Amino acid sequence: MPVVVMKFGGTSVGSVERIQAVADRVVRAREAGSDVIVVVSAMGDTTDELSAMALGIAEVPDPRELDMLLTAGERIAMSLLGIALIARGCRAASYTGSQAGIITDTQHGKAKIVEIRPKRVVEALEAGNVVVLAGFQGLSTQYEITTLGRGASDLTAVAMAGAVGADVCEIYTDVDGVYTADPRIVPDARKIAAISYDEMLELAATGAKVLQSRSVEMARRHGVALHVRSAFEDRDGTWVRDDATMEGVLISGAALDADEAKVTIDDVPDRPGVAASIFKALAAEAINVDMIVQNVSHEGTTDMSFTTPLEDLPRLEAVLDALARDIDAVGFSVDDGIAKLSLVGAGMKTHPGVAADMFDVLAGEGINIEMISTSPIRISCVIRKADAERALRAVHDRFGLGSS
Amino acid sequence: MPVVVMKFGGTSVGSVERIQAVADRVVRAREAGSDVIVVVSAMGDTTDELSAMALGIAEVPDPRELDMLLTAGERIAMSLLGIALIARGCRAASYTGSQAGIITDTQHGKAKIVEIRPKRVVEALEAGNVVVLAGFQGLSTQYEITTLGRGASDLTAVAMAGAVGADVCEIYTDVDGVYTADPRIVPDARKIAAISYDEMLELAATGAKVLQSRSVEMARRHGVALHVRSAFEDRDGTWVRDDATMEGVLISGAALDADEAKVTIDDVPDRPGVAASIFKALAAEAINVDMIVQNVSHEGTTDMSFTTPLEDLPRLEAVLDALARDIDAVGFSVDDGIAKLSLVGAGMKTHPGVAADMFDVLAGEGINIEMISTSPIRISCVIRKADAERALRAVHDRFGLGSS
Numbered sequence: 001m002p003v004v005v006m007k008f009g010g011t012s013v014g015s016v017e018r019i020q021a022v023a024d025r026v027v028r029a030r031e032a033g034s035d036v037i038v039v040v041s042a043m044g045d046t047t048d049e050l051s052a053m054a055l056g057i058a059e060v061p062d063p064r065e066l067d068m069l070l071t072a073g074e075r076i077a078m079s080l081l082g083i084a085l086i087a088r089g090c091r092a093a094s095y096t097g098s099q100a101g102i103i104t105d106t107q108h109g110k111a112k113i114v115e116i117r118p119k120r121v122v123e124a125l126e127a128g129n130v131v132v133l134a135g136f137q138g139l140s141t142q143y144e145i146t147t148l149g150r151g152a153s154d155l156t157a158v159a160m161a162g163a164v165g166a167d168v169c170e171i172y173t174d175v176d177g178v179y180t181a182d183p184r185i186v187p188d189a190r191k192i193a194a195i196s197y198d199e200m201l202e203l204a205a206t207g208a209k210v211l212q213s214r215s216v217e218m219a220r221r222h223g224v225a226l227h228v229r230s231a232f233e234d235r236d237g238t239w240v241r242d243d244a245t246m247e248g249v250l251i252s253g254a255a256l257d258a259d260e261a262k263v264t265i266d267d268v269p270d271r272p273g274v275a276a277s278i279f280k281a282l283a284a285e286a287i288n289v290d291m292i293v294q295n296v297s298h299e300g301t302t303d304m305s306f307t308t309p310l311e312d313l314p315r316l317e318a319v320l321d322a323l324a325r326d327i328d329a330v331g332f333s334v335d336d337g338i339a340k341l342s343l344v345g346a347g348m349k350t351h352p353g354v355a356a357d358m359f360d361v362l363a364g365e366g367i368n369i370e371m372i373s374t375s376p377i378r379i380s381c382v383i384r385k386a387d388a389e390r391a392l393r394a395v396h397d398r399f400g401l402g403s404s
Numbered sequence: 405m406p407v408v409v410m411k412f413g414g415t416s417v418g419s420v421e422r423i424q425a426v427a428d429r430v431v432r433a434r435e436a437g438s439d440v441i442v443v444v445s446a447m448g449d450t451t452d453e454l455s456a457m458a459l460g461i462a463e464v465p466d467p468r469e470l471d472m473l474l475t476a477g478e479r480i481a482m483s484l485l486g487i488a489l490i491a492r493g494c495r496a497a498s499y500t501g502s503q504a505g506i507i508t509d510t511q512h513g514k515a516k517i518v519e520i521r522p523k524r525v526v527e528a529l530e531a532g533n534v535v536v537l538a539g540f541q542g543l544s545t546q547y548e549i550t551t552l553g554r555g556a557s558d559l560t561a562v563a564m565a566g567a568v569g570a571d572v573c574e575i576y577t578d579v580d581g582v583y584t585a586d587p588r589i590v591p592d593a594r595k596i597a598a599i600s601y602d603e604m605l606e607l608a609a610t611g612a613k614v615l616q617s618r619s620v621e622m623a624r625r626h627g628v629a630l631h632v633r634s635a636f637e638d639r640d641g642t643w644v645r646d647d648a649t650m651e652g653v654l655i656s657g658a659a660l661d662a663d664e665a666k667v668t669i670d671d672v673p674d675r676p677g678v679a680a681s682i683f684k685a686l687a688a689e690a691i692n693v694d695m696i697v698q699n700v701s702h703e704g705t706t707d708m709s710f711t712t713p714l715e716d717l718p719r720l721e722a723v724l725d726a727l728a729r730d731i732d733a734v735g736f737s738v739d740d741g742i743a744k745l746s747l748v749g750a751g752m753k754t755h756p757g758v759a760a761d762m763f764d765v766l767a768g769e770g771i772n773i774e775m776i777s778t779s780p781i782r783i784s785c786v787i788r789k790a791d792a793e794r795a796l797r798a799v800h801d802r803f804g805l806g807s808s
Contacts, residue, residue, distance in 0.1 A: 016460045050480065056420045057484055058491035065490065068498055069483035072476040076454065079473035080461055086469065087462035094472055099547075143503075 003125070003166040004029055007039040007135065007157035011174045012231035013077045014044035022172075022231070023084035030090060030130055037121065037131045037164070039157040040081055042073025063108035067137075067147045071096070074134035074153075082132045092130040095120065097137035097145075102156060104138035104146045111138060111146035113155065116163035125164075133160060154215035162222030169224050171211065176230035177237035178203065178210055180253040180401035185389045188402035192252060194239040199252045199344050200226075202378040206342035207257030216240065250354065251345035251399045256392050258339040258385055260290060260307040262371070263316065267301040267330040274327055275304065281323050287312045291340070291373040291380065305371065307382065310336060338370065339388035342380040343395060355379050361398045367391050407529070407570040408433055411443040411539065411561035415578045416635035417481045418448035426576075426635070427488035434494060434534055441525065441535045441568070443561040444485055446477025467512035471541075471551045475500070478538035478557075486536045496534040499524065501541035501549075506560060508542035508550045515542060515550035517559065520567035529568075537564060558619035566626030573628050575615065580634035581641035582607065582614055584657040584805035589793045592806035596656060598643040603656045603748050604630075606782040610746035611661030620644065654758065655749035655803045660796050662743040662789055664694060664711040666774070667720065671705040671734040678731055679708065685727050691716045695744070695777040695784065709775065711786065714740060742774065743792035746784040747799060759783050765802045771795050 006026060013019050022038075030036050041047075050069050054061040061069075078094040085092035101117030124131050135153025140146045148155055154171055161169035178200070181189040195203075197220035204213040210228055219226050219240065229237030268274055275294070282289055292306040308316055313334065320332050348354050355372075358379055362369060367390070371382035383391055396402060410430060417423050426442075434440050445451075454473050458465040465473075482498040489496035505521030528535050539557025544550045552559055558575055565573035582604070585593040599607075601624035608617040614632055623630050623644065633641030672678055679698070686693055696710040712720055717738065724736050752758050759776075762783055766773060771794070775786035787795055800806060 016457055019461065053420055053480075053484060054487050057423065057488045061487040062490040062496075065483045065486035065496075065498055068486070069480060072479045072483075075476045075479070076457075076473060079469045079476075080457060082469035082472070083458050083465040084461045086466040092469075094469055 001033065001035045003037065003161075003164055004034040005037045005039060005157050005161040005164075005166045005169040006172060007154060007170065008041070008172045008231060009153065009174070010041040010044055010046070012172055013040050013081065016080070019043075019077070019080050019084050023081060023088060023090075025172075025231075026081075026085060026130060027088050027090050034167075035125045037125070037133055037160060037166070038081065039133045039135045039153055039160065040074060040077045041135050041153040042070075043077045043080075046073040046076065064144060067108045068145050070147050071134070071137045071145055074136055078132045078134045085130055085132070090130055091128050092132055093124050094132035094134070095124070096134045097156065098139035100131075100133050100160070102138035102159070104140050104148065106140045106142050106144065106146070108144075108146055110149040111140060113138060113148065113159050114141065116159055118160065118163045121160065122164060149214075151212050152214070154212055155218060158215050158218045158222070158224050158226070161224045162218070166224065168227050169219065170227045170229060172229060172231040173210060174231060175210060176233060176235065177228050178208065178240075178253070181392055181396045182208075182256065185256065186254075186393050186396045186402070189396065190401060190403040192238050193236075194241065195252050196346055197240060197242060198377055199346050200240045202342070202344040202375065203253050203255055206340065206344065206378065206380060207255040207259075208253065211240070250347040250351055251343055251401060253344055254392055254396050254399070254401065255342050255344070256339055256388050257342070258388060259310050260338065260340060261310055261313060261334050261336040262305055262307050262338045262382060263320070263332060263334050264303055264305040265320070265324065265332045266303055268304050269328055270300055270302045277327060278304070278323060281319050282308075282316065285315050285319050287316050287319065291371050291382065293371050293373075307338070307340065307371070337385050338382050339385045340380050340382050341388060341391050341395065342378055343399065344378045346377050348379070349376050357398065358395055361394050362391055365390060365394050405437065405439045407441065407565075407568055408438040409441045409443060409561050409565040409568075409570045409573040410576060411558060411574065412445070412576045412635060413557065413578070414445040414448055414450070416576055417444050417485065420484070423447075423481070423484050423488050427485060427492060427494075429635075430485075430489060430534060431492050431494050438571075439529045441529070441537055441564060441570070442485065443537045443539045443557055443564065444478060444481045445539050445557040446474075447481045447484075450477040450480065468548060471512045472549050474551050475538070475541045475549055478540055482536045482538045489534055489536070494534055495532050496536055497528050498536035498538070499528070500538045501560065502543035504535075504537050504564070506542035506563070508544050508552065510544045510546050510548065510550070512548075512550055514553040515544060517542060517552065517563050518545065520563055522564065522567045525564065526568060553618075555616050556618070558616055559622060562619050562622045562626070562628050562630070565628045566622070570628065572631050573623065574631045574633060576633060576635040577614060578635060579614060580637055580639065581632050582612060582644075582657070585796055585800045586612075586660065589660065590658075590797050590800045590806070593800065594805060594807040596642050597640075598645065599656055600750055601644060601646060602781055603750050604644045606746070606748040606779065607657055607659055610744065610748065610782065610784060611659040611663075612657065615644070654751040654755055655747055655805060657748055658796055658800050658803075658805065659746050659748070660743055660792050661746070662792060663714050664742065664744060665714055665717060665738050665740040666709055666711050666742045666786060667724070667736060667738050668707055668709040669724070669728065669736045670707055672708050673732055674704055674706045681731060682708070682727060685723050686712075686720065689719050689723050691720050691723065695775050695786065697775050697777075711742070711744065711775070741789050742786050743789040744784050744786050745792060745795050745799065746782055747803065748782045750781050752783070753780050761802065762799055765798050766795055769794060769798050
């Protein structure tokens with residue numbers, strides 16, 4: 001029988017009523033003739049509420065204990081869904097990450113999946129059960145309960161889909177697919193019917209929040225077809241798979257990321273090894289760095305700029321204070337008034353001139369470009385946050401992404 | 405190092421503040437030089453809230469899934485306590501029932517402990533940790549998560565104390581010990597300093613709610629000394645242990661149970677096997693039966709009365725409706741206006757006349773006795789519920805149990 005993995009996020013299981021609706025949907029999928037694995041997140045804000053309790057007890061809660069605490073959220077959601085399915089006469093059994101054989105490394109709070117041992121899940125499917133599986137969690141190689149990081153229920157779904165050879169991993173969410181741009185900003189944005197892993201990766205990395213890069217990467221690695229669709233409607237959403245790039249389509253979508261800041265280190269000595277020492281120190285604190293620009297040297301020093309997520313700023317400032325002294329730099333400045341506008345499309349590889357067209361649109365709008373970075377299928381520009389939405393609408397329009 | 409097991413109930417860990425207070429107390433016990441295992445229940449009303457969600461989804465939630473759901477409660481409480489201990493610089497690690505090797509049979513919702521495999525707990529103690537342990541739960545011989553029944557966190561504590569050879573199992577609660585009678589009814593009731601397992605068993609079975617019979621039985625079987633004490637004060641509470649009966653003390657305490665009903669089956673054929681068929685049918689539905697009285701036969705039939713917990717009544721009526729037809733009995737009546745007054749004391753064994761004195765006190769108060777049952781160390785009388793508190797005060801006074 002074909003195997004379908006269905007993943008429902010926290011909003012989709014946010015109340016008893018929603019769980020009942022999910023159960024109805026799962027029963028329909030089962031009756032359509034598939035073996036079904038359902039992956040669930042914690043209900044609504046449960047994870048945040050549990051975190052808040054922990055932070056009410058300790059400023060920095062012990063990571064092992066915090067993981068033990070947070071995994072209670074999925075346990076509640078999955079067993080309630082199990083109860084709802086069985087009440088409908090549908091055989092079902094729920095399993096924690098540990099029970100389902102999600103084996104991780106030992107990094108509490110951001111564990112990586114190292115292996116899936118799906119024996120118990122496969123046996124439950126063969127016995128005629130719908131398997132309900134807790135997202136976001138696993139068991140470490142040291143037999144400790146771990147969590148995989150925020151939003152990682154998608155990752156659980158994709159990894160299990162790969163391990164059991166599922167035909168598709170359906171990601172149910174509160175939007176009905178991936179759009180050419182954020183419809184709240186660009187009213188005529190169009191739903192994308194199909195997109196390649198590479199394009200989806202670039203879109204995810206540049207601000208489209210519907211899928212995490214990490215999950216898309218894992219789907220690509222294991223050849224798992226993803227189907228991003230609405231938890232509340234039956235229509236098809238967006239397929240993400242290898243053969244999904246359509247000939248003749250230049251640009252798949254545009255995205256805006258307003259959650260980064262630009263950091264500039266002034267008067268960095270222009271000698272070998274300095275850049276390495278800066279970014280090694282940042283990596284050691286797990287600070288994410290995105291675009292990096294180094295200006296031409298003048299009088300033996302240079303300025304270096306990069307972008308980093310706003311949430312990493314507090315840790316970054318501590319690192320840079322120490323570092324600026326070590327490398328004789330003058331100091332650093334942080335600019336959180338920026339946004340990153342990106343265009344993504346596999347067609348760019350064979351169509352030069354996309355970058356020039358994009359710069360032309362922004363110039364026509366009188367918008368200054370502060371940083372530029374490109375990949376074979378993406379162009380990103382850092383601009384003022386205040387100009388960002390206007391810029392997104394302009395490029396979306398220029399490249400004909402709208403539905404009109 | 406001596407090992408102490410400390411068990412805290414739901415009220416004692418009912419809020420973040422209470423958990424902080426428990427952590428302070430555990431740290432003091434640790435600093436006093438003991439290895440410590442802390443057993444916790446779910447916070448406050450968590451178990452009831454989770455049950456209510458399940459009942460909002462299905463009239464009869466699947467028992468396996470319900471157990472999975474309910475165990476989330478202790479998971480939350482134990483990890484928060486772990487976080488609080490570690491924040492105080494006290495090494496600690498929390499373990500679920502499954503992780504701690506609490507192996508049970510497969511009866512979801514009321515599983516029995518069949519074995520404790522304390523290897524992981526012992527290793528954690530040896531590594532210098534306070535072990536925080538989820539009460540109420542275990543792992544079945546079929547590798548499924550089970551719960552041990554309401555109030556069974558005490559049982560977890562006693563069983564683990566037995567398995568690791570703890571010196572004492574401290575039961576922290578919202579009262580400061582076991583009293584000669586309920587102080588809300590008998591103002592001069594006295595705290596009992598020490599009591600034997602047998603006496604405590606009789607008191608627990610007759611309405612003193614501070615300890616469950618099941619836990620006391622297990623403590624007796626494994627020779628675990630219990631210390632029932634206040635979660636909010638430091639004073640000694642009540643010790644329960646083998647050698648605790650004091651010479652010369654006739655009566656240890658008096659208890660009232662107003663949570664039972666009297667059931668009478670009319671005109672039961674007076675022939676062999678009838679009583680057996682009645683009580684077998686009740687046992688098959690797990691209906692608890694306490695006192696049983698059969699009146700003298702008249703014209704080939706007899707009336708049979710017994711007491712049963714109010715909560716078992718709905719199931720009981722279904723069984724008896726069917727049964728009354730099968731055995732040609734005329735019908736049955738239920739009287740929920742009764743209460744059971746009991747006197748408990750190991751000294752009764754060697755002091756005849758206690759029963760006569762008790763009946764005399766009740767007669768003097770003009771209170772009618774409807775049923776009587778005795779054990780070597782207990783006398784119980786069923787009386788009208790309306791008379792119960794007055795009767796308790798009178799016998800408490802007559803046997804000199806008060807603190808005056």
